[in-house]
Amino acid sequence: MAPHVRRYDEERTFPVPIHERAAAEGILNAAFPEELGGAGLSYTEFAEGISELSAVCPGMTWTLVFNRGALHPVVAAGTAEQKELFVTRLLKDNGYAALGLTEPENGSNLLAAGTRAVRTESGWLLNGGKCMSGNGTVADVFIVLANTVVDNRKRGLSFFAVPRDAAGVTVSEDIDKAAFRCLPTPAVTFRDVALEPVSLIGRAGDGEFLLNELLATIRIGGAACGTGIVAAMLRDALTWVGERRVYPDDRMDTLSHVQLTLGRLYVELCAARKLLEEATGLADRGLPFGRESSMAKYAATELAVRASNEILQLYGWRGIAADYGVEKRWRDARALTIFEGSSEIQLLNVFREMRRMATSEGGL
Secondary structure: OHHHHHHHHHHOOOOHHHHHHHHHHOOOOOOOOHHHOOOOOOHHHHHHHHHHHHOOOHHHHHHHHHHHHHOHHHHHHOOHHHHHHHHHHHHHOOOOEEEEOOOOOOOOOHHHOOOEEEEOOOOEEEEEEEOOOOOHHHOOEEEEEEEEEEOOEEEEEEEEEEEOOOOOEEEOOOOOOOOOOOOOOOOEEEEEEEEOHHHEEOOOOOHHHHHHHHHHHHHHHHHHHHHHHHHHHHHHHHHHHHHOEEEOOEEHHHOHHHHHHHHHHHHHHHHHHHHHHHHHHHHHOOOOOHHHHHHHHHHHHHHHHHHHHHHHHHHHHHHHOHHHOHHHHHHHHHHHOOOOOOHHHHHHHHHHHHHHHHOOOOOO
């Protein structure tokens, strides 16, 4: 990945050769259970891998791992037939899935989805639109969150597996964005898309429960990406301040404010890693981890923004020059506080859990 980071960022192209190499190495889709065609990585192992790869390029990393998050509803609640259709066959062909969650007018309020799926005699009729659909331009199937209607009555949110080649599915070109440029995030529209009954994942109305599980899972990836960015910036910064001289006899790493800055950022990195380890440890034991993944995602991504901002300043004009790679990490870090639930959403999640705990027997 490393020699190609700048090219894929500037060209805004999907890194096909990287995926081919990852598939050959057995890395692509390794986080899926073995019985579905993956390598059975634990949450902890998956997070460690994301962190190390994100230290090189978060955008390329997300293109490699997005399938695991997108297909989580099928893995968690799909029938044997659905897992075969939408997971096993897809992985065997090195195909791609994309999520359809965010809508242009609803932003973070995913529960207010305007996309609708109406039950018909032969299945479902889907209408609506999604935006910022990761890996959407290369996706073979979209896992779409929609409000369901059965017999003219609302049944709540549900997930549907929607084949890309279904009549009425339109995928836009990738949007131009400040960060994660090699990760395609197009808009997708669904106009009178006829779906077979097998497309409904779980029961009609189960979508909110599955959505909460899905969000907790993908936030582990966001947290791991944040820790990877910070670790990489600290490694590079240590080399930079050890070589850079502000005055003829003063190396930067002898200056107290530089030592204090990098020392503090490392403390915060270790703290964010501990939160992430707690979240993945709970997930690996099959225990609820939504609160922990929200805290880890918030801590790691906000730290990535602060760390990239302060370290960029240590580089001076070189910090904003593309040749040194600092400004790209700065851009990617900023996007992380929005992707997969903004920092404000994470704090709301934590506040609700904190309030619940405060009134419980154990207290805070």
